[in-house]
Amino acid sequence: MRITHRIGGKPWTGTAERTGDVYDPATGQVAARVDFASSADVDEAVAAAKAAFTGWRGASLAQRASVMFAFRELFNARKAELAAIVTAEHGKVLSDAAGEIQRALEAVEFACGIPNLIKGGFSENASTKVDVYSILQPLGVVGVISPFNFPAMVPLWFVPNAIACGNTVVLKPSEKDPSAANFIAELFAEAGLPDGVLNVVHGDKVAVDRILEHRDVKAVSFVGSTPIARYVYETGTGNGKRVQALGGAKNHMVVLPDADLDLAADAAVSAGFGSAGERCMAISVVVAVDPVGDELVGKIRDRIADLHVGDGRRQGCEMGPLVTGTHRDKVVSYVDSGVEEGASLVVDGRGHPIDGDEGGFWLGPTLFDHVGTDMGVYTDEIFGPVLSVLRVSTYDDAVEVVNDNPYGNGTAIFTNDGGAARRFQNEIEVGMVGVNVPIPVPVAYYSFGGWKDSLFGDSHAYGPEGVHFFTRTKVVTSRWLDPSHGGINLGFPQNT
Numbered sequence: 378m379r380i381t382h383r384i385g386g387k388p389w390t391g392t393a394e395r396t397g398d399v400y401d402p403a404t405g406q407v408a409a410r411v412d413f414a415s416s417a418d419v420d421e422a423v424a425a426a427k428a429a430f431t432g433w434r435g436a437s438l439a440q441r442a443s444v445m446f447a448f449r450e451l452f453n454a455r456k457a458e459l460a461a462i463v464t465a466e467h468g469k470v471l472s473d474a475a476g477e478i479q480r481a482l483e484a485v486e487f488a489c490g491i492p493n494l495i496k497g498g499f500s501e502n503a504s505t506k507v508d509v510y511s512i513l514q515p516l517g518v519v520g521v522i523s524p525f526n527f528p529a530m531v532p533l534w535f536v537p538n539a540i541a542c543g544n545t546v547v548l549k550p551s552e553k554d555p556s557a558a559n560f561i562a563e564l565f566a567e568a569g570l571p572d573g574v575l576n577v578v579h580g581d582k583v584a585v586d587r588i589l590e591h592r593d594v595k596a597v598s599f600v601g602s603t604p605i606a607r608y609v610y611e612t613g614t615g616n617g618k619r620v621q622a623l624g625g626a627k628n629h630m631v632v633l634p635d636a637d638l639d640l641a642a643d644a645a646v647s648a649g650f651g652s653a654g655e656r657c658m659a660i661s662v663v664v665a666v667d668p669v670g671d672e673l674v675g676k677i678r679d680r681i682a683d684l685h686v687g688d689g690r691r692q693g694c695e696m697g698p699l700v701t702g703t704h705r706d707k708v709v710s711y712v713d714s715g716v717e718e719g720a721s722l723v724v725d726g727r728g729h730p731i732d733g734d735e736g737g738f739w740l741g742p743t744l745f746d747h748v749g750t751d752m753g754v755y756t757d758e759i760f761g762p763v764l765s766v767l768r769v770s771t772y773d774d775a776v777e778v779v780n781d782n783p784y785g786n787g788t789a790i791f792t793n794d795g796g797a798a799r800r801f802q803n804e805i806e807v808g809m810v811g812v813n814v815p816i817p818v819p820v821a822y823y824s825f826g827g828w829k830d831s832l833f834g835d836s837h838a839y840g841p842e843g844v845h846f847f848t849r850t851k852v853v854t855s856r857w858l859d860p861s862h863g864g865i866n867l868g869f870p871q872n873t
């Protein structure tokens with residue numbers, strides 16, 4: 378099978394100079410080949426988006442909202458098909474893919490409210506007989522560059538708000554699981570989105586670099602690993618673009634001595650191993666405050682033993698494979714290095730039973746205890762089913778560990794002490810905080826974003842900050858002539 382770009386509302390008909398393999402991670406087989414865009418192919422997509430901009434920015438708010446509502450209906454009706462596409466290329470189990478799509482739907486529903494969201498302000502008689510008002514206008518062509526781990530949800534964090542605000546889009550999804558983006562673009566076309574408003578180009582760094590340097594691209598929303606996010610931010614802003622670049626993570630779950638340890642162990646296992654740990658909000662570090670360490674580690678170990686790992690299409694599987702063989706090998710190398718560095722390997726995922734084809738990119742859930750902050754398993758974002766437990770003596774030590782970490786995407790505290798939780802939310806230097814909630818992904822009417830090395834730029838993704846990112850404000854000061862007008866005054870305008 379061949380997967381190609383969608384430009385100007387149609388599948389691309391050219392011949393790609395380069396292509397990439399798309400795997401079925403549960404079998405390890407190449408399932409398709411995806412075209413990699415050249416700079417010229419990106420130029421073609423940007424030109425289509427630019428040509429569509431004038432008409433689309435002129436579409437009324439009612440028309441734009443109506444397309445969003447139509448898309449919402451189609452998306453909701455066909456979400457099972459999309460979940461199957463996500464599972465086939467990403468590997469996450471079907472129920473998890475369905476969860477991703479449900480959260481994506483929330484972002485679409487938010488954008489359906491665009492007429493209300495894009496209201497400006499109006500001040501009557503700011504000066505005598507002078508009115509002042511603000512208008513939120515679209516930017517033009519915007520680029521969206523997304524990672525492999527949420528091939529449906531992350532594009533839909535940005536695309537609905539971007540187009541509802543009147544922009545046109547060039548979307549460059551991950552080359553590892555490219556089909557979800559095409560499915561979404563086809564549904565938008567069916568929903569009545571004019572040709573050229575949403576274009577999809579596939580590929581790698583070549584396509585990304587062209588988006589970052591193209592003078593007709595006014596803004597870029599990026600999600601991916603921290604080194605690439607930093608590069609995208611620096612290059613994009615260096616080229617005069619507005620950029621929001623969300624990066625990687627190392628999310629800590631702090632467990633205080635008064636916590637319900639069964640609840641905490643359930644949460645650690647769900648948030649650590651869901652989607653095989655390939656979530657930017659996955660819990661990768663449990664910070665156990667004395668004396669809970671031994672009991673908590675025992676409870677997590679017992680729960681891991683029961684996890685059903687296998688082909689995400691099979692009934693009952695709770696955790697699927699890693700996305701590629703290369704990535705699986707990299708994650709396995711961390712299991713080796715953790716042992717070499719002196720962490721205690723409590724559960725070795727390499728021996729976990731697998732309900733799937735032996736060629737799949739498997740690694741079972743792995744648990745390390747007595748991890749130190751100087752070990753690679755702690756300092757690096759592993760992005761796989763490897764959970765580390767760090768033991769500390771006090772609440773203050775736990776906060777220090779989290780705040781010293783360069784990442785600041787998500788964190789959670791497990792406790793029954795409201796005062797401690799309240800202090801934590803105040804003191805912790807992380808953008809998204811859960812109180813007895815391990816994966817605190819904000820609902821669509823808030824905004825998503827980490828701090829420190831987990832986000833470069835000023836705007837978080839989706840929600841009100843998304844609308845802010847995809848619009849620029851114009852302020853109009855107006856006076857309509859009436860008989861009192863007249864006279865020359867060279868002084869700076871003052872309000873009277």
Ligand code: NAD
Nearest residue numbers: 523524525550551581582585601602605623624625626657
């Ligand atoms: P990645 O950084 O490898 O790729 C992200 C995007 O950048 C892809 O579209 C890819 O084609 C492109 N890209 C890759 N290398 C590039 C290069 N050298 N130059 C230019 N572009 C390049 O990330 P990934 O492996 O696809 O996704 C996993 C990462 O994304 C993890 O680090 C995860 O934490 C992060 N992530 C963060 C969030 C968040 O909201 N902060 C959400 C999801 C994923």
